[in-house]
Amino acid sequence: MANLANDTDSDEVHRVGGIGDWLDYHAQHHADQEALVVGELRLTYAQLLDRAARMAGVLAGRGVRKGDRVALLLPNGNEFLETLFACARLGAIAVPINFRLSPAEVEFILTDCGAQVLVYHPQFTPLVAPIRPNTPLAHAFYVPGSGAPMPGDVNYEQALATAQPPAQRTPVTQSDPHLMMYTSGTTGRPKGALLSHGNTTWNAFNLLLSEAGLHSDDIVLTVAPLFHIGGLNIHTLPALYKGAKVVLHPHFSPADTLRLVQRERVSMLFLVPAMWLAISQMPDIDQYDLSSLRVLMSGGAPCPITVIEFFQKRGLCFLEGFGMTETAPNACFLGSRDALRKNGSVGKPLTHVQMRIVDANDQDVRQGETGELVLRGPNIFVGYWSRPEATAEAFRNGWFHSGDLARQDEEGFYYIVDRIKDMLISGGENVYPTEVEQVIYRHPAVREAAVIGVPDQKWGEVPMLVVALHEGAQLTLEEVRAFCEGKLAHFKIPKQMMIVPALPRTATGKVLKRELRSSIIGADKPAIS
Structure with missing residues (x-):
């Protein structure tokens, strides 16, 4: 080895x-x-x-x-x-x-x-x-x-x-x-x-x-x-x-x-x-x-x-x-001087x-x-x-x-788009969940966000948002889609949403998307807004 x-x-x-x-x-x-x-x-x-x-x-x-x-x-x-x-x-x-x-x-x-x-x-x-x-x-x-x-x-x-x-x-x-x-x-x-x-x-x-x-x-x-x-x-x-x-x-x-x-x-x-x-x-x-x-x-x-x-x-x-x-x-590393400019x-x-x-x-x-x-x-x-x-x-x-x-990018900065295994393909287009999550995190109601692919008869699979909200906050799928309008291509905007108390994570804070996919896709009728 x-x-x-x-x-x-x-x-x-x-x-x-x-x-x-x-x-x-x-x-x-x-x-x-x-x-x-x-x-x-x-x-x-x-x-x-x-x-x-x-x-x-x-x-x-x-x-x-x-x-x-x-x-x-x-x-x-x-x-x-x-x-x-x-x-x-x-x-x-x-x-x-x-x-x-x-x-x-x-x-x-x-x-x-x-x-x-x-x-x-x-x-x-x-x-x-x-x-x-x-x-x-x-x-x-x-x-x-x-x-x-x-x-x-x-x-x-x-x-x-x-x-x-x-x-x-x-x-x-x-x-x-x-x-x-x-x-x-x-x-x-x-x-x-x-x-x-x-x-x-x-x-x-x-x-x-x-x-x-x-x-x-x-x-x-x-x-x-x-x-x-x-x-x-x-x-x-x-x-x-x-x-x-x-x-x-x-x-x-x-x-x-x-x-x-x-x-x-x-x-x-x-x-x-x-x-x-x-x-x-x-x-x-x-x-x-x-x-x-x-x-x-x-x-x-x-x-x-x-x-x-x-x-x-x-x-x-x-x-x-x-x-x-x-x-x-x-x-x-992304240095402090570039942390916002190259977020x-x-x-x-x-x-x-x-x-x-x-x-x-x-x-x-x-x-x-x-x-x-x-x-x-x-x-x-x-x-x-x-x-x-x-x-x-x-x-x-x-x-x-x-x-x-x-x-x-043109200045030599690297961007991790996503894990190869987390990428989803919707209607032949690549959707990178991390890109979608970063946009959604800017919504004031959102505390935690994860995007996964779920099966769809027309597009093969579509992005689904699993979100935990700040205490007392409310959010609908329509509000999410309106918030993403103009910030993301239409095929990247979540088509489904589930609100949960908290996202499942590893001990080091990584979201367990495998667990999310298993629990949601395996469920008969997930509680989707």
């Missing part, structure tokens, strides 16, 4: 050590600087290194060796990062698991990756206990917290208290995998995307060289879940590469986020659009001191322009980024990323035309775990094929 963009293992960069060395460097140069804040717990770089090194000893004592997988079923906390760095020091592969999955989905991931060791929080015991006998798990450690652990499992802190770092460090190179992130599965069964030490390091380089570049004195707040590539790699690991401070919080709430920004003097904050929307709707937001914020970043889905305008009017630097698990994830664009590629837009024959399309976005660079993932066919399909002609439809 070689990374076709990075298959020159003889290059010097591939012989440099892995991310496990980051903590050693910072502990040597500024041991007493705070690295991590979790509630009342504050760890310096020396303390974080000590705990990660001893956790490596714990795992090595349970037989974990280079290439072995260690599963993490944890909320945002120091134990997550300690275990990840412990794995990196051993050359093992950390496998974060979304704790919002069902037991059957957790069983699939544990079995698919072949993890023999699990580190978990007792609140997630109900996810694992029913399916554990069907998995390869041989050892499990639970972190102290609410909930009952499974019988016979080892207390994380007690194991750490008596452990010693391994006597010898495992040789690790930039080419070795250190992380397996399972894709969200919004369009199918999840796949384990393997990221190497080099992928994560070059991702940090790309961020440092961008407008969102980290400084050593930055304070990053991470409330997006670390089991997702956005929570882990957009700011968190790059901050620890740079020697900055990371504040972790186990869950998102608008009030908690604003309180932590004020208390910890947070300078950088990444959230997905649904989170930014929730914060923008806080009635008392102006009562919080947000003067420390230097960079706000949104990603994971297109951010409504009304949300961008809300924060920019308060003088805050608001960036949009684009990437995916397979790009580790930072691929391109809808994802910006331009980062320093060490190349991007093209191609047709079905992998030939470049003309400027302004829509095609598939393909990428290459040292941040592109290694491949899909145990999926050689999927890996070969993703890497064609030396480029990673993203599955995203995109176009580029």
Whole structure:
């Protein structure tokens, strides 16, 4: 499963050590600087290194060796990062698991990756206990917290208290995998995307060289879940590469986020659009001191322009980024100066990323035309775990094929039009739901919007709007169609509408359109206005 963009293992960069060395460097140069804040717990770089090194000893004592997988079923906390760095020091592969999955989905991931060791929080015991006998798990450690652990499992802190770092460090190179992130599965069964030490390091380089570049004195707040590539790699690991401070919080709430920004003097904050929307709707937001914020970043889905305008009017630097698990994830940014002028664009590629837009024959399309976005660079993932066919399909002609439809304007700005699988064809015309959603988001009654294709006898399929409204608001299909008149071609304007309390989303804020299509198209008579 070689990374076709990075298959020159003889290059010097591939012989440099892995991310496990980051903590050693910072502990040597500024041991007493705070690295991590979790509630009342504050760890310096020396303390974080000590705990990660001893956790490596714990795992090595349970037989974990280079290439072995260690599963993490944890909320945002120091134990997550300690275990990840412990794995990196051993050359093992950390496998974060979304704790919002069902037991059957957790069983699939544990079995698919072949993890023999699990580190978990007792609140997630109900996810694992029913399916554990069907998995390869041989050892499990639970972190102290609410909930009952499974019988016979080892207390994380007690194991750490008596452990010693391994006597010898495992040789690790930039080419070795250190992380397996399972894709969200919004369009199918999840796949384990393997990221190497080099992928994560070059991702940090790309961020440092961008407008969102980290400084050593930055304070990053991470409330997006670390089991997702956005929570882990957009700011968190790059901050620890740079020697900055990371504040972790186990869950998102608008009030908690604003309180932590004020208390910890947070300078950088990444959230997905649904989170930014929730914060923008806080009635008392102006009562919080947000003067420390230097960079706000949104990603994971297109951010409504009304949300961008809300924060920019308060003088805050608001960036949009684009990437995916397979790009580790930072691929391109839309800078703050262009956020409104080029709304809808994802910006331009980062320093060490190349991007093209191609047709079905992998030939470049003309400027302004829509095609598939393909990428290459040292941040592109290694491949899909145990999926050689999927890996070969993703890497064609030396480029990673993203599955995203995109176009580029005359100034070189890229626009993600939609996922190839989300595009619908109505009467022979391509309809890109994201384009329609961005228009509808400007309607004052609309809180959330998603457009999907539904069958139609005359046109094959037509766009249907699924919408959640602001409290007390009302909206009819006729009003939507009148609002879209002149802003969208007639074939793009929704022909049907359903009002729901909220859209189904993944843990990272992406709308589950597969679930919407299944529930609506499978229903006999959906409640359509």
